[in-house]
Amino acid sequence: MKPVMLKPDSLLTLEEGFILTYPRRDVEVLKRRIEAVKRLGVNLIEFTGSKEVSNVNLLGKGTRSVIVKVWVSGYTYALKIRRLDSSIRSLKSEAENMKIANSVSVGPKLISYNSDMILMELVDGKPILEWMNTQTDSDVVRRTLFKLILDAYRLDAVGLDHGELSRASKHILVKSNNEPIILDFGSSSTNRRPSNVSSLVSYLFIRGTLPKNIQKFCQYSSREEILDGLRNYKSKPSKEALYNLIGRLGL
Ligand SMILES: Nc1ncnc2c1ncn2[C@@H]1O[C@H](COP(=O)(O)OP(=O)(O)O)[C@@H](O)[C@H]1O
Numbered sequence: 395m396k397p398v399m400l401k402p403d404s405l406l407t408l409e410e411g412f413i414l415t416y417p418r419r420d421v422e423v424l425k426r427r428i429e430a431v432k433r434l435g436v437n438l439i440e441f442t443g444s445k446e447v448s449n450v451n452l453l454g455k456g457t458r459s460v461i462v463k464v465w466v467s468g469y470t471y472a473l474k475i476r477r478l479d480s481s482i483r484s485l486k487s488e489a490e491n492m493k494i495a496n497s498v499s500v501g502p503k504l505i506s507y508n509s510d511m512i513l514m515e516l517v518d519g520k521p522i523l524e525w526m527n528t529q530t531d532s533d534v535v536r537r538t539l540f541k542l543i544l545d546a547y548r549l550d551a552v553g554l555d556h557g558e559l560s561r562a563s564k565h566i567l568v569k570s571n572n573e574p575i576i577l578d579f580g581s582s583s584t585n586r587r588p589s590n591v592s593s594l595v596s597y598l599f600i601r602g603t604l605p606k607n608i609q610k611f612c613q614y615s616s617r618e619e620i621l622d623g624l625r626n627y628k629s630k631p632s633k634e635a636l637y638n639l640i641g642r643l644g645l
């Protein structure tokens with residue numbers, strides 16, 4: 395399908411403008427948001443991607459936002475737009491938490507934000523389950539999972555709990571160079587004890603559909619040994635405990 399590239403101002407009259415105020419239609423909010431999009435420096439919005447909302451293609455759709463591809467001075471980015479029915483009133487604390495994640499090289503790079511939008515690095519990747527289904531090389535899979543667990547460790551170490559890594563299928567994209575990226579800091583917090591490594595390891599190796607897939611690639615220990623490694627790490631989240639756990643995972 396041909397991509398649709400539109401200037402922000404044209405959204406006032408075109409059907410695609412609906413995406414800026416999704417799931418409502420509100421001309422006043424639309425006008426304000428078009429101005430906000432322009433202030434972020436966005437020249438063009440490109441309606442492409444695997445998600446579809448009333449015949450308009452998007453990069454993604456979550457419960458709090460919609461994500462579109464945009465162009466700023468000739469470069470592409472992802473723009474996260476707060477849904478009008480979102481329970482969250484502002485994206486500012488999400489952006490602040492992204493900044494903390496970025497300080498340890500985790501997550502899409504934050505470019506700029508306001509209360510309704512976050513402009514960030516566009517991650518061109520596949521959801522982890524889809525990526526895993528196309529893999530044949532166990533070294534590649536093990537390296538990617540290792541990197542992912544290290545990212546979770548870095549978030550633990552900096553005191554930011556992601557909050558949704560136990561349901562990680564929508565929140566991990568793997569790029570074509572096999573680099574995994576953790577997305578969506580909308581539920582993240584610095585006020586809880588971080589459990590990123592525990593949530594991620596239990597998602598990957600204990601629960602869900604991934605454990606069966608992963609068995610092909612990693613000679614990991616029994617469920618009890620993994621849980622024991624996790625308990626050790628939780629009681630003392632040191633690098634040593636992390637490496638002991640990673641050993642038990644066959645990475
Ligand atoms: N930076 C990005 N680059 C590419 N796709 C993204 C990016 N951020 C989010 N997406 C896509 O949009 C979907 C929803 O984004 P998410 O941040 O989870 O929104 P919500 O906070 O509403 O749950 C993601 O699952 C992903 O597919």
Ligand SMILES: [Mg+2]
Pocket residue numbers: 456457564565578
């Ligand atoms: Mg989400």
